[in-house]
Amino acid sequence: MTKKLIILGAGESGIGAALLGKQQGYDVFVSDGGTIKDIYKQELAVNHIPFEEGQHSWDVILGADEIVKSPGIPEKTELMKKIRAKGVPVISEIELAYRFSKDAKIIAITGSNGKSTTTALTFHIFETAGLNAAMVGNIGLSYARVVATAPADYYIVEVSSFQLDDIVEFKPNVAILLNITPDHLDRYDYKMENYVESKFRITMNQGPEDFFVYCKDDQEIDNYLKKQTIYSTSIPFTIMEPLKQGGFMVNDQVNIQVNDEPVIVSMYDLALKGKHNLYNSMAAGIAGRTMEIRKEKIRESLTSFKSLEHRMEYVSTVRGVDFINDSKATNVNSLWFALESMETPVVLIMGGVDKGNDYSAIRELVKEKVKAIICLGIDNAPIQEALSKDTPVMVDTRSMKEAVDAAFQHAEKGDVVLLSPACASFDLFKNYEDRGKQFKDAVREL
Structure with a gap:
């Protein structure tokens, strides 16, 4: 039948x-x-x-x-x-794809933030090492499509909590959990513990021969691991302390210590800048070492990687003002990371469909770094209520061209105009790619 x-x-x-x-x-x-x-x-x-x-x-x-x-x-x-x-x-689709790709090695990456960057960086490491790898999942082509049309030996899969909710046997050889911060809580009865459980499903079928790579500095992950047993081989990464095994920092050097062959790279040589990217780089490097990729190839990859479109993507400099497209920042935490990595005054374009965002987490960074907020959305009231006291200028706009023009007016030479919306894009745009593309078009018209 x-x-x-x-x-x-x-x-x-x-x-x-x-x-x-x-x-x-x-x-x-x-x-x-x-x-x-x-x-x-x-x-x-x-x-x-x-x-x-x-x-x-x-x-x-x-x-x-x-x-x-x-x-x-x-x-x-x-x-x-x-x-x-x-x-x-x-x-879920990843479960179906897994059913027909069990002979391959699977590296699955989840977390509230940094998934796409880490997935792309991990893929870059495997590609640089000359392996037959495919980057699939939430990034680009679906996992099932690639299994059907262009099977690979290694699948680097970006997975969301929604995809993990409907797995049965899905078992990655390497599961990476970057961080857990409140996101999509509307799908989890507004209970953080439900969302945390969902993320940890990435480990549920793993055994001692598999690897669980995780951020030791993340409070939610740490709390969960104190209560629950993980059966795979755990490899942590941290920027707080040296470790015997895992990813850690010593004297501004990133150390990846797995399989007795340490990979050491100066943080200043990493292709990806900002504190959050130290974590992403460590996670990707550890994944490479678990699969026995040579340390020279990992070092080369971590220093040569080009970042993703719509994720902290440099667009242009107009009259001394830099324009950065971070349209993929669809939650508050992504915006926090973007602001945290900024060294110069920021004119921030943000807004869109608010998923019940709590903006209190970014208030200190806004006070410290943001000279103007350009709100871009159909309903900008939540942002205005939350942040109007923290920045001297707040402007309301309804189209990307209007937002970019307003941002440029409020920026001076040496400033950065940052599109980092912290919201979904569906009110004015098809998706975050469309939003990012319209931003780049509007900047080129200045």
Whole structure:
């Protein structure tokens, strides 16, 4: 009997799951309550995969043998409640992809902040070492798509808590947990402990032959590890103290001590600047060493890496003012990291869809570094209420061009205009990439 596989949601992960399901002989049907992008519709048609959009055929969905759910679909929807009541097994796309890539080595990276940067840096290390590696997950192509179309020996997978919520057997050889700060709490009944549990699911199937790489300086991670047992081999990283094994700092040098071959790089030689990137660089370097990549290759990679588009990306200097695109900063913590790494006065463009943000964490940095906040969003009231006392200038704008023009007016030679929104982009833009691209276009028009 052919297994009936229903894919809910036809974004990149849903399409990847559909292609892999079809390739592996499942009877696949894709259902999306919204509209499906034309490019994805064409792919489904070419591969003879039936689909529906703008609706969900409940009887078809509830008749599935298994459902792959898009990470974006919350459990509290009526459809998910019905699926759970019927007891149809639900998995995430990374679970499906794992099922058909168990022979490969898997390095999975999660955390509230820094996932994309660390994933890209880890991939850069594996690529520099000449290994057949693929960078997948929340960054670029979906894991399932790559397993179906261009299998690799190593998968460097960026995973979110939403994806981890629906894993069953997914077991990375190396699990990296960078940090845990409040984010997406609306999906976890506003309980931090639920969100923490969700992040730690990355380790749930690991054994002693696997590695768990984590930030020892993160309070939430530290608290959890005091109460729970992790069965994999733990490798911590920290900037607070020297360690026998793991990542640590001594005299401004990053030390990665794994497998008796220390990798030592001056922090000033690292390609990525800022305190948070010391952590990201250590995590990526440790991942490389667990897979026996030579220390010379790791050192070379950590010093030659080019950062990601829309993540602290230098755009241009106009009349002595630097413009930085950090559109990928969709939560307060990402903005905190961006401000923390700034050395010169900042004109900050921020705002968008507020996920119940608590701005108190950035107030000190705003007082110290930000000379003006340009609010960019349909509802800027939460930012104005939270931060108007901490900066001398607060301007309301409704389009990227207006925001960039206002920022430029308030900036002087030697200042930085930083787009680091701390919010989702869906009020005025398609996504954070669209927001970043519009920022770059507006800067080029100055």
